[in-house]
Amino acid sequence: MSATIVPPTERECERCxxxxxxxxxxxxxxxxxxxxxxxxxxxxxxxxxYNPVAEST
Ligand SMILES: [Zn+2]
Structure with missing residues (x-):
């Protein structure tokens, strides 16, 4: 099997x-x-x- 990587075409910031x-x-x-x-x-x-930085709570 071959996997096709589809890059994202949209992104949204979860913060702002x-x-x-x-x-x-x-x-x-x-x-x-x-x-x-x-x-x-x-x-x-x-x-x-993407690796989000861990938030300190
Ligand atoms: Zn933002």
Missing amino acids: GRRDRWDDETENWVIDGRRGSPTCIHEWDINGS
């Missing part, structure tokens, strides 16, 4: 609510909308390669 979408032409994330904080340490709701 910012949404990005992937642009194939520029191969970059494009901000979709105006929500979000510029000082936010974005924590994207993408499963897989």
